[in-house]
Amino acid sequence: MSGRDDGRSRARRNALLRILLWPKRRRLAAATALALVENLCGLVSPLLIAAAIDRGVPSASDGRWMPLLGFTSAALAAGLTTATVKYCFLRYSGSIAQDLLFELRHRAFAHVMGQPLAFHESYPSGRVVARLSSDVESVEEMLEMGLDGLFSALFSMVGILTVMLWLDQPMAAVVVALFVPLYALTRWFRHRSRQAYRRTRTAVEGVVQHTVEAYNGIRAVQAFRREETNAQRLREIDTSYAAARADAGRVSAAFSGGVKLIGNLSLVGLLTLGVYRIDQGRLELGTLTAFLLYVHRLYDPIDELASFANAFSAASAGLEKIGALFVRHPTVAEPENPVALPPAGGGRAGTGAVRFEGVHFRYGEQSRPVLSGVDLTLEPGRTVALVGTTGAGKSTIAKLLARLYDPTTGRVTLDGVELRDLSDAELHSSVSMITQESFLFSGSVAQNIALGRPDASRAEIRSAAEAVGADGFISALPDGYDTDVHKRGTGLSAGQRQLIAMARVMLTSPRVVILDEATSSMDTPSERAVHEALTRVLAGRTAVIIAHRLSTVAIADRVLVIEDGAVVEDGPPEELREAGGRFADMHQGWLAATSA
Numbered sequence: 117m118s119g120r121d122d123g124r125s126r127a128r129r130n131a132l133l134r135i136l137l138w139p140k141r142r143r144l145a146a147a148t149a150l151a152l153v154e155n156l157c158g159l160v161s162p163l164l165i166a167a168a169i170d171r172g173v174p175s176a177s178d179g180r181w182m183p184l185l186g187f188t189s190a191a192l193a194a195g196l197t198t199a200t201v202k203y204c205f206l207r208y209s210g211s212i213a214q215d216l217l218f219e220l221r222h223r224a225f226a227h228v229m230g231q232p233l234a235f236h237e238s239y240p241s242g243r244v245v246a247r248l249s250s251d252v253e254s255v256e257e258m259l260e261m262g263l264d265g266l267f268s269a270l271f272s273m274v275g276i277l278t279v280m281l282w283l284d285q286p287m288a289a290v291v292v293a294l295f296v297p298l299y300a301l302t303r304w305f306r307h308r309s310r311q312a313y314r315r316t317r318t319a320v321e322g323v324v325q326h327t328v329e330a331y332n333g334i335r336a337v338q339a340f341r342r343e344e345t346n347a348q349r350l351r352e353i354d355t356s357y358a359a360a361r362a363d364a365g366r367v368s369a370a371f372s373g374g375v376k377l378i379g380n381l382s383l384v385g386l387l388t389l390g391v392y393r394i395d396q397g398r399l400e401l402g403t404l405t406a407f408l409l410y411v412h413r414l415y416d417p418i419d420e421l422a423s424f425a426n427a428f429s430a431a432s433a434g435l436e437k438i439g440a441l442f443v444r445h446p447t448v449a450e451p452e453n454p455v456a457l458p459p460a461g462g463g464r465a466g467t468g469a470v471r472f473e474g475v476h477f478r479y480g481e482q483s484r485p486v487l488s489g490v491d492l493t494l495e496p497g498r499t500v501a502l503v504g505t506t507g508a509g510k511s512t513i514a515k516l517l518a519r520l521y522d523p524t525t526g527r528v529t530l531d532g533v534e535l536r537d538l539s540d541a542e543l544h545s546s547v548s549m550i551t552q553e554s555f556l557f558s559g560s561v562a563q564n565i566a567l568g569r570p571d572a573s574r575a576e577i578r579s580a581a582e583a584v585g586a587d588g589f590i591s592a593l594p595d596g597y598d599t600d601v602h603k604r605g606t607g608l609s610a611g612q613r614q615l616i617a618m619a620r621v622m623l624t625s626p627r628v629v630i631l632d633e634a635t636s637s638m639d640t641p642s643e644r645a646v647h648e649a650l651t652r653v654l655a656g657r658t659a660v661i662i663a664h665r666l667s668t669v670a671i672a673d674r675v676l677v678i679e680d681g682a683v684v685e686d687g688p689p690e691e692l693r694e695a696g697g698r699f700a701d702m703h704q705g706w707l708a709a710t711s712a
């Protein structure tokens with residue numbers, strides 16, 4: 117990662133942290149106060165023990181037990197208070213941490229869901245899953261195990277050093293002197309562990325991404341016998357993940373060991389100097405004991421600080437990655453002052469006129485132009501088939517018509533209104549896209565049909581299903597319209613899914629329907645059922661079909677042959693067939709394929 121990228125990642129992480137932490141500043145301040153009380157109580161105990169040794173024990177030898185009893189009871193009370201406050205702190209900081217994670221996960225998810233198609237087409241779904249799962253988990257781990265260590269370490273260090281300086285300065289100087297190597301070690305650790313954890317986050321992202329891709333494409337994986345290749349690839353990515361984790365482990369082990377070594381050197385130094393100063397009569401035994409107890413207390417949290425720093429490095433790398441999700445992507449924004457479509461009048465007739473005016477389009481600034489000046493007029497209520505070689509630009513035209521993207525220059529209008537000027541609600545109810553996947557969401561069949569109109573009544577849902585001939589098979593399902601589409605055993609066929617998708621469109625009753633036809637063929641009876649449904653859905657609407665089959669082109673009134681992002685032939689299918697151009701060649705090819 118270059119220095120500039122590094123700075124940008126950190127800036128994104130800090131901005132994200134600010135957004136998450138600022139609203140919780142009061143609760144964080146309360147948690148800090150609890151930690152302060154806990155550490156102050158913890159600080160008192162060694163002082164009381166020192167007093168018990170230096171004052172309580174001598175007076176007890178003289179037969180006066182009260183001072184010793186007083187000091188030991190006070191030490192006990194301090195210990196009990198420390199434990200109680202610690203319990204409260206952990207509960208309180210735990211609830212802050214959970215709220216924070218909840219918000220982080222939901223913000224990230226909502227942001228991803230609201231992104232334009234351009235984002236999803238360039239950002240692999242596996243990477244998004246990694247962001248929302250393992251990267252958020254790394255933050256969770258830090259919050260769960262690290263906060264306590266961080267607070268204890270910071271307060272203890274300041275508090276203990278202050279008390280030490282007050283008790284005996286030459287002895288405190290020994291401890292302070294050993295902070296120099298400790299500082300150097302910590303700097304090294306921060307630098308190395310940040311690198312190591314960035315590598316682990318990248319590696320774990322690879323593992324998740326590969327798993328999600330393999331799972332999404334399981335049909336292709338099995339059809340092309342890619343199981344072994346995929347497993348081999350996972351082994352490779354996993355090996356690099358393991359290596360990155362091992363490196364992170366080595367760094368943290370070196371740091372922990374180093375801290376322990378410096379802690380022990382402090383003990384030896386204090387013991388040597390302490391014995392010398394006692395011998396000189398400048399120090400009491402109780403004070404030496406307090407110093408030894410304090411050093412122990414000082415280095416224990418530093419060790420905890422190491423685990424926090426570890427968790428922080430992992431979480432920090434995770435937050436940098438999550439922060440990258442929030443980078444603004446050019447979006448197809450909803451207009452501030454939307455324009456309404458002219459009313460449909462009596463019935464649908466006359467609506468659904470589409471125009472592409474001088475449309476140029478490229479997918480990104482670096483990409484080559486896909487459409488270069490497309491001018492098109494689609495008449496209301498007619499069905500147009502887009503045909504052409506693969507990569508010609510057919511889907512791109514459909515995506516612009518559904519306003520999944522905006523043209524780079526030029527405009528697309530529906531009934532005289534530019535798509536950019538329509539509200540999202542009007543756009544979605546006026547232009548519907550039936551995609552190849554016919555995706556069904558978790559929920560009942562009825563809910564899936566009512567996707568575009570969640571307020572539709574059961575009677576309306578039913579009549580939409582009847583209109584496309586889907587009522588028969590839906591009523592035969594175990595729970596009819598209430599059958600859960602993803603419940604085991606429901607197993608809807610590809611054709612049935614398509615019929616549900618068509619009923620969905622029927623219910624929304626859009627002016628324009630775009631159909632990205634499936635290339636894979638279905639068995640003939642279900643293909644016929646889908647075809648009949650399609651004819652009913654398209655009746656009276658403007659339809660654009662990306663056609664891959666002869667039978668679909670047959671229902672079109674007009675064919676547009678697209679080549680290299682331009683319309684090269686345009687006319688009724690019969691006319692183009694006779695004209696002997698590209699469409700005629702394609703037609704011949706289809707005929708040969710179907711008769712073979």
Ligand SMILES: Nc1ncnc2c1ncn2[C@@H]1O[C@H](COP(=O)(O)OP(=O)(O)OP(=O)(O)O)[C@@H](O)[C@H]1O
Pocket residue numbers: 237238479480483486504505506507508509510511512513
């Ligand atoms: N998301 C994208 N980012 C960058 N380039 C893209 C993207 N989608 C398509 N393209 C490019 O745009 C061109 C047109 O693609 P498009 O999907 O419109 O073709 P198509 O005619 O629908 O092809 P097919 O019949 O194979 O679906 C192709 O060169 C393709 O590589």
